[in-house]
Amino acid sequence: MQRKLVVVYLRVSSSSQNLREQKDAAKKYLKMRNINEEDVLFLEDFSVSATKNDANNRPAYKKLQQIIRERRVALLIVYARDRVQRNFYEASEFNELVNVYDVEVVYTASDEAPFNKNSSIENFYGIFSQQEGKNIGRRTHDAIKRYPGEVIGFKRIKETQENGRTKVRFLLDNDRSIVIKSLFEEFSQIETKEEFVNVLAKYGKKLNGHATVMKILQRPFYSAYCLTDYGYDELNHVEALIPLRLFEKIQAILNQFIEEYHETVSRAKDKVLLNPICGVCNKKMVFKKILDKPSYFVCSSRHKKVVVEVDEFNKIIEETIMKETELFVLKEYESIFKMHLRGITDNLVHRKQHKQHLLNKSMLSLASDFYSKHAKFSLEIQRTHAEIDEIDHEITLLQSLRNEIKTISQIVQPALGSLTKTEKETLIELLIKGVKVHQDYFEVDLYSLVKGKGVR
Ligand SMILES: [Zn+2]
Numbered sequence: 001m002q003r004k005l006v007v008v009y010l011r012v013s014s015s016s017q018n019l020r021e022q023k024d025a026a027k028k029y030l031k032m033r034n035i036n037e038e039d040v041l042f043l044e045d046f047s048v049s050a051t052k053n054d055a056n057n058r059p060a061y062k063k064l065q066q067i068i069r070e071r072r073v074a075l076l077i078v079y080a081r082d083r084v085q086r087n088f089y090e091a092s093e094f095n096e097l098v099n100v101y102d103v104e105v106v107y108t109a110s111d112e113a114p115f116n117k118n119s120s121i122e123n124f125y126g127i128f129s130q131q132e133g134k135n136i137g138r139r140t141h142d143a144i145k146r147y148p149g150e151v152i153g154f155k156r157i158k159e160t161q162e163n164g165r166t167k168v169r170f171l172l173d174n175d176r177s178i179v180i181k182s183l184f185e186e187f188s189q190i191e192t193k194e195e196f197v198n199v200l201a202k203y204g205k206k207l208n209g210h211a212t213v214m215k216i217l218q219r220p221f222y223s224a225y226c227l228t229d230y231g232y233d234e235l236n237h238v239e240a241l242i243p244l245r246l247f248e249k250i251q252a253i254l255n256q257f258i259e260e261y262h263e264t265v266s267r268a269k270d271k272v273l274l275n276p277i278c279g280v281c282n283k284k285m286v287f288k289k290i291l292d293k294p295s296y297f298v299c300s301s302r303h304k305k306v307v308v309e310v311d312e313f314n315k316i317i318e319e320t321i322m323k324e325t326e327l328f329v330l331k332e333y334e335s336i337f338k339m340h341l342r343g344i345t346d347n348l349v350h351r352k353q354h355k356q357h358l359l360n361k362s363m364l365s366l367a368s369d370f371y372s373k374h375a376k377f378s379l380e381i382q383r384t385h386a387e388i389d390e391i392d393h394e395i396t397l398l399q400s401l402r403n404e405i406k407t408i409s410q411i412v413q414p415a416l417g418s419l420t421k422t423e424k425e426t427l428i429e430l431l432i433k434g435v436k437v438h439q440d441y442f443e444v445d446l447y448s449l450v451k452g453k454g455v456r
Contacts, residue, residue, distance in 0.1 A: 004074035006035055009064055011045040011083045019044070022079040025108035029077055068101050080109040081129040088201060088210040091126035095119045113264040120194040127200060127210055128261045146226055146235055152207065152216065153177035153241065170221075170238045177241055179206050180216055184242050187217060188249050196257055217254060223247040263287060270295045270310045273317050273428055278306050279438035297437070308437050317435065320444050321427045338402075345398050352391040359384045 008026040012019045030037055043060040061084065067073055076098065078084050085091035096119060098105050105115040113125045147168055150156060154170040154177065161167055183203045190196050204210035216222065224240035225232040225247070232244060266289040276285045278299035285297035285306070295310045359381060366377040419427070436443040 005067065005072050006030075006040045006075045006077070007064065007067070007073050008040055008042045008077045009045075009060065009084060010042065010079070011058065011061070022083070022108075025079055026077050029106060029108050065097065068097055068103055071101055073101070073103050075104045075106065077106050077108060080107055080112050081126050085126055088123070088127060088204050092119070092123055092201070095122045095126070110269055111265055112268070113261070114268050120197050123197045123201075124193040124257075125261065125264070127197070127214070128258070147237075148221070151219075151221060152212065153180045153222070154238075168237060172239050172241055176207065179203070180222065181241050183207070183213065183216065184222065184246060184250060188246055188253065190253065193257070193260075217250055220244070220247055263289070266295060271314065272310060273314050273424065274432065274435060276308065276313060276435045276437045279436040279443060280304075280306055282436075285437060299437075304439065306437055306439060313435075313437070316442055316444070317428060317432065318424070320446070321424070321431050324431050324446060325427065341398060341402055345395060348391050348395050348398070352388055352395075355384050355388050355391065359388070 008023075008030075010019060010022045010026070012022075027037065030040060043064050045058040045060040064073075064076075064084075068076075081091070085094050097103075099117060099119060107113075107115060112129060116122045116125065151170060153173060155173045157169045157171060159167050159169065183199070186203075187199050190199055200210045200213055203213045207213055207216065220227050220232060221235070221238060222241045223244040223246070224235045224238040225244055226235055227233075267287060270289070272287065272295075275287070276297050277283065278285050278301075280303045281299065281301055283299060283301060285299045285308075287295065287310075288298055289295045297308050297310065297313060299306045362377050362381050362384065366373055366381070431446055433445040433447055435445070
């Protein structure tokens, strides 16, 4: 069977990160995984126009899709989601493709949430990670404008008053405004990421894409208000589509999702390996990130606060899996190889003793009657000497084999220090049942990996 490919896909568009940044991140990752650059297929697209959405604009991306369909790709390395998916629909298409053909996807940019095999969650990340999505949660300049140019769902009416001044009013267009109203109503009912993604997909088709939908959802203009530094301000020249109460409810829902997304990104940046359990109340501890301070886990539900910094916690976990794996390597060595080696060595030593015994007997016989037996015994003595030499040689070989095995376990141990994140996660999953954090100690609960591990 043909060996599967490792592919690095790069795309440069005029408005975003340069090629070098993407390449450097990919190379750093390849090095970490011990993949030789010469074994990697680099595919590059240079698209100038950001508005042209067809794949013909990106020949390398087309090629990528093709080789994935031919089942030739094992690992795909991309800088950020917005390199392979430029809108919500491309995103769903891409996520389906890599899942169907079982491609491992890695995003190397530090502020990307890691790839998730669940397409709903992956699509959810996609919404936030695309260029337009990056501003989500920040108040846009548009939002505070009282008199915008055009607003989707409204008719902008300009009237000249008697005094000659013009007055602008915004009235519902009763076309898209109806769609937008049901968007708000539907969105106010959502509870899961899946529902979130579905609502965005559905209304994105009707309202110029999901980015527009996200903007609409955050715009108080639809409730005839604008947001100022002092709170909401009513706009009397705007016909309200929904009550402010509904708008505020939607902001609460949206913020919850945005927070969840930012938490995922922070967790990825902090390389969170495992979520600890509070030793006092047995609940999952909460991950917290405050600006430039180190992240930490905390629990304070009705008891004295239990806190641990993520870095410290990760160190404990890593030390634990190192120790356990080391123990496993040594145990394996002892129980299987050592016993086997001893058996073979004992056998050889026994055979050597037997030969030496024969040799002594021959020597004695020879000494008793040298002249008559010389011809017969000298040959036999020579042969036995050669046999003993051979056994000695085998014993030496076995000794060096024993040393080799020792060396292997010495090599394996340091190699554990340079495990990739995925390898580490697998080990953690295999070895650690859970970790409880108490006020002044950790309690690490392990699966028993070595059979009959009574003695430690
Ligand atoms: Zn607690």
